[in-house]
Amino acid sequence: MKKMRILSWNVNGIRAIQKKGFIDWLLTEDPDILCLQETKAAPEQLSEELLNINGYKSYFSSSIVKKGYSGVAIYTKQEPIKVEHGFGIPKFDDEGRIVVAEYKEFVLINIYYPNGKKNEERLQYKMDFYEAFLDYSNKLVKKGKKLVICGDVNTAHKEIDLARPKENSKVSGFLPIEREWLDKFFSHNYHDTFRMFNDEPENYSWWDQVTRARDRNVGWRIDYFFVSDNFKKNVK
DNA sequence: TCGTATGTCGC
DNA sequence: AGGGTTGCGC
């Protein structure tokens, strides 16, 4: 299999980053596949330039529950064999969090997992989403598919994965039940690819904007690339 | 959410 | 059509 480079980015508004030079950035960065989360737009709201970037096919999944909310996208040089937009469960598909692209060599799953901070209901939704996702991915593996899963998981796994573990042990994003689900996920033989190469602390993927936490590197590692065991040997 | 201020408890 | 304000979500 030829070498491919896959990137993932929670953009917090694709129309906002377009104004800040996203298209030029993508053409310069030149990945084989780019996965975006929190695009906050339906494809009908996007310009032609954003839908048809030179050299890329684009696929979007957007929320039908609320405008300007959630949303994911894939930009891909190679055209997938098949693209799907959910697990087949309306409750989880309708918020536009899932886009799945099947290639000959693997299946790419790009997900913006729910945030559980708002209230107990949303935390339960997040946990239910996690379970539905695990069912979905396990079924694909059982069928012999090789999986590459990326996105904003909204949970830090271990103390090493955030700057303030003690202070956040009762906050959604680092709750015992959320962390235990990740334990369970990994026990099903999926791998956290970053930790295959790096076991150092202070490696984060998200910083609070309000408190300008990035300046002090007070962050969380909540965005991941996972792979199924049958694809692990291909990760470089 | 982070950092800080302020209050309460246990000892 | 476009600015200002408010509310939501992260």
Place this chain on the structure above:
DNA sequence: GCGACATGCTAGCGCAACCCT
């Protein structure tokens, strides 16, 4: 009188909806 812990206050961004002109 001190540590451990709880509670209240705080502050950017992007987007939608609504008002106004």
